[in-house]
Each structure stands twice: as C-alpha cells, then as structure tokens.
Amino acid sequence: MIRRLEGLAWILAILGALLASFRYLDLELASLFSSESGGHMFSYVGGFFPPETAPAWLAQIGHGALETLAISAIGSLIAALFGALLSLLAAGRLGKTAKVLARLLLNALRSVPELVWAALMVLAAGLGPFAGTLAIALHTSGVLGRLFAEALENAPISPAEALRGAGAGAVAAFFYGTLPNVLPQWVAYSLYRWENNIRMAAVLGFVGAGGLGQMLYVTLSLFQQQRAMSVILAMLLMVIVVDVASSWLRSRLA
Template identity: 60%
Template sequence: MNAMPTAPPPCLRCWAVLGLVLAAVVASFAYLAIDYRALFTRESLGFMGTFIAEFFPPDLSAGFVAKTAWGALQTLAVSALGTLLAVAAGAVLALPASGRGGAVARQVSRFVLNLLRSVPELVWAALMVLAAGIGPFAGALALALHTTGVLGRLFAESLENAPREPEQALRHSGSGAVAAFAYGSLPLVLPQWLAYTLYRWEMNIRMAAVLGFVGGGGLGQLLYFHLSIFQQPQAMTVLIAMFALVVLVDFASGRLRRTLGPAYA
C-alpha cells in the first residue's frame, strides 16, 4: 500500500518576505497620510462628474478632425523615427556590451546604456527641446536616447545567451569578424531583437503622445494646448485619436509578429 505523499515543509523565508512586503505597503499608506475618503465625498464626485461632462460631445468638425489626424501622423512618425534610431544605436552598443571587444569596452558600453535608460523620456525631451527647439524632432531624439538604453541592454543579453559555437566555427574557418557575426550569431538573436523592437515601438507610441506636453509635437502638444485653454471637447477628440492610434499600432504589431512566424512572436 502506497504511503500518502507528505506535504512540503512550510517556506519560512517566503512567509517572511510576504510579511515584509505587506508591512512596507501598510507603512507607505501611513507615511503618505492619504485620505482616500475625500475622493468619494458628494462634493468631489460632483466636481468630477461636471468636469467629465465638459468633454462631451467631442469636436468632430472637419477642420479639427483633419488637424487631429495630422497630429496623429506626427506622433506615429516621432515614435517610428525614435525607435529606428534606437535600434541602430542599441545594436552598435550591444556588441561591446555583450563582451565583444574586451572587459573595458564592456564596462564602458554598459555604463552608457545604464545612463541612457535611467533618465526618463520626459527629462530627455526637456533637454532636447532646449537643444533642438520645440517640435517633433526633439520628441524623436528623446525617445531614441531612452530607447537606446533599453534595447541595447536587451540586445546585449540576447547575444550573451546565444551560443557562440557557430560564430567561432566560422572564425576558425577563415571568416572575418563581421561575416562570422552576421552569419553565425545574428540569425540566432534576430527574432528576439525584432520582438523587442516591436514591443518598444508600441510603448513609444504612447510615450510620444505624452512628450507633446513638454514640446515634443504631435497629439500630446495638441492635448496640452486645448486643455490649457479649457477646450475640453477638442481635448476629447485628441484623446480618442490617441486611443485609436495605440489600438491600430498594437493590432499591426501583432499581425506582423504572427506573419513572420512563431519565433518572432
């Protein structure tokens, strides 16, 4: 007769970590002293309801819809250009960051990547507005700088995890370093690189809309302008355009990954 399986011993470390997390959450609420009950008073709910009602109906006049469509195209272009620049720069920095080039080059490139991604896009946008002026170009540069740090780190990690045997075999056969990398390692990591790029592009669409608040152009700049002069119906039209653009890019990205195959999804 088979003995009944014994229950695993309790994980004391797991319970201790869970208790510390809960204590930190409770301490955070106590330290911030946030009165959430104020959100649900009759006066607060009335103010919020009145403010939301001012956004309807949205401004669907032909002239403003055309203006919003142009802003959406500008936002799409900013995100695409920023992502493409980041892919190129991230791939260049990923090579030394993955160990190709020696220990010094690895540390320097990783420091650069950490610096680029540690600065938020809004801060980069504020700096680029000072350097390049208000407009879409500043937004594209801000996205490119931050995304370079993110993609460069992801590209480097995928190169580190990829087997080096095919590249080394080509080198031993007499191939140059560039050819050995292009035919030995790049095909192994390219599916991951493409998946990372598409995912970051989806995120950059959303961030490109936000960068307009600091002068990055596109839908965000339109939204900031109309909210600042209390034109809520026009602002609602811009919000609808933002939502439609994000849904469209998400759908197109998913279709592209499925078309290229499971390895790219």
Template identity: 55%
Template sequence: MTMPAPPRRRWSGLLFALALLALVVASFASLPLHLAALFTLDAAASVQEFLAGFAPPELKSGFLVKTALATAETLSMSALGTLLAVLAGLILAIPAAGRFGRVPRATVRALLNVLRSIPELVWASVLLIAAGLGPFPGTLALAAHTAGVLGRLFADALENAPALPEQSLRTNGVRPLAAFFYATLPQTLPQMLSYSLYRWENNIRAAAVLGVVGAGGLGQMLKYHLSLFQMPKAATVILAMLLLVALVDAASFGLRRALTR
C-alpha cells in the same frame, strides 16, 4: 550503494522575496494614501461633472484635419525615434556583449544605463533647449531613451545566443566579423525584432506625452486645449490617441505573430 546527497537549500530566493515584501509593506506605510476619499459621493460627483465636459467631442472638419496631421506627426516621431534607437542599440550592443573585452563591455553598459535611466520627458526638456520646440527634439528624446533599453536587451540576446555555430565558422577560417553576422546575429534577429516592435508600441504613448512639454504632435494639442478648458476639442484629441495606439498595437501584434511562424 551510497545515496546521493540531498540538494542544498538556497536561501537567496527566499531572502529576496522577503526583502521585496518588506519594501511593498514599507511603501504602503510611508505613503499618505487616502483611499477612502476616492470613493466618496463628492469625488464621484466631481469626476462625473469633469467627464461630462468632454461630451460631445469636436467633429468639425477643420479641427479633424488638424487632429489628423498631429496624429501623423506623433506616429512619425515614434517610428523615426524607434528606428534611430534600433540602429544605435545594435551598434552599442556589440561591445556591450563583450565582443571587444571586459573594459569596453563595462563602459558601454554604463552608457546604456545612463541612457535608459533618464526618462523621455527629461531628455525632451533638455533637447528642447538645444533644438527648440517641435517634433525634432521629441524624436531625439525617444531615440536616446529607447537606445539605452534596446542596447541592453540586444546585448543580453547576443550573450545568451549559442556560441557553437560561430565557433565552428571561426575554426574553419571565417573571419570573426563575418562569423558573427552569419551565425550569431541571425539567431538573435527574431528576438531583436520583437523587442523593437514592443518598444515602438511604448514610444507611441511616449510620443503623445512628450507633446505636453512642447515636442509637437497630439500631446501638444491636448495640453493647449486642456489649458483653455476646451474639453470637446480635448476629447477629440484623446480619441485620436486611443485610435492610434490601438492601430499600432494591432499592427505590432500581427508583425510579431508573423515573425514567430
């Protein structure tokens, strides 16, 4: 009785780990990191003096109403931007999953790479020139970047879905589009919804940052008050950001948990 041949040792994983380790070591060696200066008494005193300027936060009713409106604007930007990205990502994911051949797959995946490789701040800076200041260019910036991310994730989910249910329907005479919507899409829909909710969480933070470049919302308020050294008002805006992120994280977690039951 012949013994089975021992499994071949794969060196690709080890080589990748070594290359990653070399990259990390080279990063620390090439960057001028002054870690010792971060823990000096002067640095601690400066940070303490800076943080003391934020207390107490501004709690006047007029400013709280203004902050609440900016919070609603930030939430609307993130929700609408994510919704547009989900629709665009799903449309682009179908050809990116190879449904129409190799050439459309490669072309659409290249487009998705471009969309997600450009940060939201860059998209916002470009769109601010075209559409002016306000939440509209911020919403489009979130939608453009997130469409690239979700389109790639959706395409991978469609490609990794079991093909047997759709093939069975097509063998029985069902049209390809109908077989896709009745067999493949329902299998991947929970995963797509989970991806969408996670990106919504990220877009809440991104929408707050986009306001720094003039895209409205809490970020624009924060930049304005920090530039005028109005630290108590800036503290109120920061607290509103933290509360908004916490609420959206909790809602998203609850929805994801409900979907997996």
C-alpha cells in the same frame, strides 16, 4: 513557525509603511468620495462630450497623429541602430574595457525617463517634433542596447566557431553565424519598444515635443474639453491599430 512570523512581520511592516505614507502626504480620501466631489467630477467629465468633429479640427488631429507616428518611428529606428552598435560592445565582443564603458552608457541612457530627456532636448533643440524624436531615441537606445546585448550573450557560439574554423573572418562569422540567430529577437524587441514609444510620443507633447500630446495639452489648458476628447480618442485608436499590427508582425517572426 519562524517563517510565518517572518511573513507576518513583513506584512505588518508594509501596512505600517502605507499608513505612514498616507499620513505624511496628508491625503484626504474621504473628500474624494464625497457627494460634492462626485458632482464636480461628473460635471467636468460631462464637458468632454460630445467630441469635437468639425472637419478642420479632425484634419489637425490627423496631422498630429501622423506627426506622433513619425516621432515614434524615427526615434525607434535610430535607437535600434545605435543600440545594435552599443550591444556589440556591451556583449564583450571588443574587450572587457569596452564592455564596462558600454554598459555604463546604456545604464545612463535608460535610467533617465523620456519626459526628462524631452525637457532637456526642448532646451537644446527647441520646441517641436525634433526634441521628441531625440528624447525617444536616447532612452530607447539604452533599453534596446541592453536587450540586444543579452540576446548576443545567450546566442549559440557553435555556428560562428564553425565558420571561423573554416577560415572565415570575424565579421563574416558574426554576420553569417551569430546575427541570423539573434535578428528575430532584435526585430521583436524593436517592434515592442515601438509600441511603447507611440504611447510615449503622445505624452511628450506636454513638454513641447509636438504631436497629439501637444494638442491635448493646449486644449486642456484652454478648457476645450470637447476638442481634448477628440484628441484622446485619436490617441486610443492609433495605439490600438499599432498594437494589433505590431503583435501580428511579432507573431509572424516567431
């Protein structure tokens, strides 16, 4: 009975918080579903069709898609390398002090969203794909570094200990005893984050970081809905292709 009352109290508290949120934000949900709003939404969505298919515009989209892929790929590669180095420290391989400092750095890197990093990098490095690459690399380094460190902590220590007992050095024991056990996980984590980074790279253009996102921002700002629809379809196609390829690669690794 006490648990039921406690559960009921939590439900009532959550419902009260939701109602208070609607009231505080002054959301007018009734106007969203009115006939006038529906007509405006239908008219606006209709302006996106048919998508722009001019050869010159499609060529620009292709260039933007390659730029987005390059931003995500290079950013993910830098993050994987930097995250692997930090994971050694975060896993306590070089002492407790280095472990604490590395974990603080990883927490700081991943606690700042990619869009915020991109805005900062645009101010530091200027508009263009370089800012987007740095933003993805910084945030993803924090994510992958933490995942890599957890994989190291959960890896079996007996192979490395056996090599150390046979006279191998610490570096050789790591590369031949520990790394083979965690490398498939590291690669799978990196591929999964690459999938996410492609989506994010397409969004970072809204703050001037290049790629398809910047094209979408410009076309929407100029009310060129048909061109914007072509960019949206290109984003969707690119994400589907990369998702399928990455899932296949991760299944092969598993």
